[in-house]
Amino acid sequence: MVRGIGDLAMSHAMNYKGYSGRVEFDPRDSIFVGRVLGIADSITFHGDTVASLTEAFHEAVDHYLADCASTGRDPHKPASGKLMLRIRPEVHAAVSIAAQAAGKSINQWADEVLEQAAHV
Known part of the structure; x- marks a missing residue:
């Protein structure tokens, strides 16, 4: 194309x-x-x-x-792979339930959801 x-x-x-x-x-x-x-x-x-x-x-x-x-300096990397978030407790609880329902850890679940949202 x-x-x-x-x-x-x-x-x-x-x-x-x-x-x-x-x-x-x-x-x-x-x-x-x-x-x-x-x-x-x-x-x-x-x-x-x-x-x-x-x-x-x-x-x-x-x-x-x-x-x-x-x-002799290291180039800045676009991202470290670590993401700290502060979210409302009710969102945190919903995320935890969604991850458990999918049989995944919160990190695994969030990685997939964020990847889809970012269109990677």
């Missing part, structure tokens, strides 16, 4: 080497501008076509990883 700029603009996200980028349209310059999400460092990229935007995103992530390697 061939994706056009409109398809990319609708999803607003790109993925490469475990990093995600959010894309928005800049009407002033008539380009798409992106930012890598989930890390403390600021990594941006831009392009006026899907191909140039994708290439710029890949180059930005590759440059970031190369810079980290050359300076």
